[in-house]
Amino acid sequence: MSFDRIREKLSILADAAKYDVSCASSGGKRSNTNKGLGNNTGMGICHSYTEDGRCVSLLKILLTNHCIYDCAYCITRKSNDIKRAAFKIQEVVDLTINFYRRNYIEGLFLSSGIFKNADYTMERLIQVAKKLRLEENFNGYIHLKSIPGASDELMRQAGLYADRLSVNIEIPTISGLKLLAPDKKHEDFVKPMTKVKNEIIQYKEEKKIIKSTPRYAPAGQSTQMIIGATGESDWDIMRSANYYYKKFNMRRVYYSGYVPVLTDNRLPSLGTAVPMLRENRLYQTDWLIRFYGFSVNEILNDTHKNLDVDIDPKLSWALRNLNLFPVDINKADKTMLARIPGIGMQSVYKILQARKFRKLNWSHLKAIGIALNRAQFFIVCDSKDFYKKELSAISLKEKIVKNSSSKYKKLINGQLSLFS
């Protein structure tokens, strides 16, 4: 193959794929049994990091950036005047294998612009995965994009070779989708998701009876939403995310701050800052819902449609519910401990372990590693010295913000000064 040509294609098709946030390589256990290439232990490895601080774990590329659609937010949309390229199937296979052998990557994340139609494109993606598994005896990680509108039969095949499948819904609301991607229908996104979900459930059932049932997408499915491209609130986004977690058993929903790459009067103008802080607050909320036992409506609701930018969502919730505090560290149950600002799940488990042996005081808590600058106002422990409820929620918030340093301080000040 001609290296110069491959190199040009690689730079075009990697550049176009980089707005896909997911780079997870975990959860797809696949052992190397017959002296093949690759052994996936189920633990991901980040082999490098880009200058924006993101993990590089997979070879993340598009098969082609030719596309029949014209979605406003997408850099490869039909009407955008950019260089187009397409890989041959064998080229992707060769790149993956050669990168993997040199320990550059954990596997492949293959997506594509849609050429001709959904099924034609999906079939190509499957061919790459199939070749890697069957001809190259490759046990590394494969993440394939499910093309909206692809047939059930193809989605079934895709899951047999891939570890993870994903469809990006991109726009959190149906009205937003109509505005920015008029040729795409919401049902087209839902169709492959439903099929994958059902196949995974069926696989788990059959596995109980027949042990040799061929595996289906062991690392599950995920999706992604663009944040800040249309005017939706954080409440809209989290309700939507929650719907996909519940309805389709998603492993992950990713939130991707919109990077302005195109001029379009429906979208934020070029040069608008990427909403990185908002993205961070949404991930925090996502974690609170998945691991800390919160429901969406406790954090976001009709009266609080957007997350605070200057404090984290748990602290914000606690300040609205001061009547539930202070919590006694030595008595409270796990769920309530997890709701104290400044205490993460790891600290919760450490507290539960440690208090079996002795009553915990401030120095114990400090050693465990909780963030006392926030937590001290919400707890009592084995000490006479504790915060007496004397400040209103607003003054308490001011006090905490004043005494803490956030890596986002610059951003927060910048964003706040817009309103003052």
Add this chain to the structure above:
Amino acid sequence: MNAQTILLYDGSFDGFLSCVFVAYDQKITSPIIRKEYQTNNQLFTINETIITNRQKANRVWEGFKSRTKPNEQRGFFKAFLSEIKGVENTLFSYMRTIFSNPINQHIDFGNKDILKITQVAKMVDREKHRVEAFVRFQLTKDDIYTSTVSPDFNVLPLIVKHFKDRYADQKWLIYDTNRKYGIFYDLTSVEIITLEEPAKILPNQIQNIYKKQEVDFQKLWSTYYNSVNIKSRKNTKLHVQHLPKRYWKYLTEKNIRE
């Protein structure tokens, strides 16, 4: 005044365990255990060089194994591989606690030796993981995927399984340039080797011993690395936090000049 006994050993794990055996055998209560090539400038000491004896070492290790859990054994070995000065004495003191307590007795985790060993084992584990992530192979003319490393701790014994399982169908060599030995997989098993001229396999020797297409793949990788970066999200602090500068020397993508 009693002179302090110093037991010197060859630096191997079996050698260290042999020292433990001798300490028990000769009832030396608080010896200092040290590698023989580490200098000693203490006065009033008795130096005794211990010859590594596999059988004795095995007896100590079997005894230790019967009284501990597998993760404690792994932690113990990892802490040994840290090669931190004086770690042998902490390990010895910990072993004494294990041997003097009845089997299966609950051990106080406030014990300072355990705390120290757990911490050191964790450091070694992180370094192991980084080497697994940051090793970059280059293909030589005789079809061996080769890499040189110089890790903070002696982690090669810990990474053998990972690389053997992963690259079962290719010959590979990972050479520790600091400790002057490497692990080599010849398609059936992994062996420890030493090279007379390790400088020959350094990455900058690319024209001499590496395949011609090797440069092309390195350039492709570097192209990929640069293309996936989103410039408007640049975050140098986070970048360096994940990818400390001392590892950059391994990384193809950080060393290719276009």
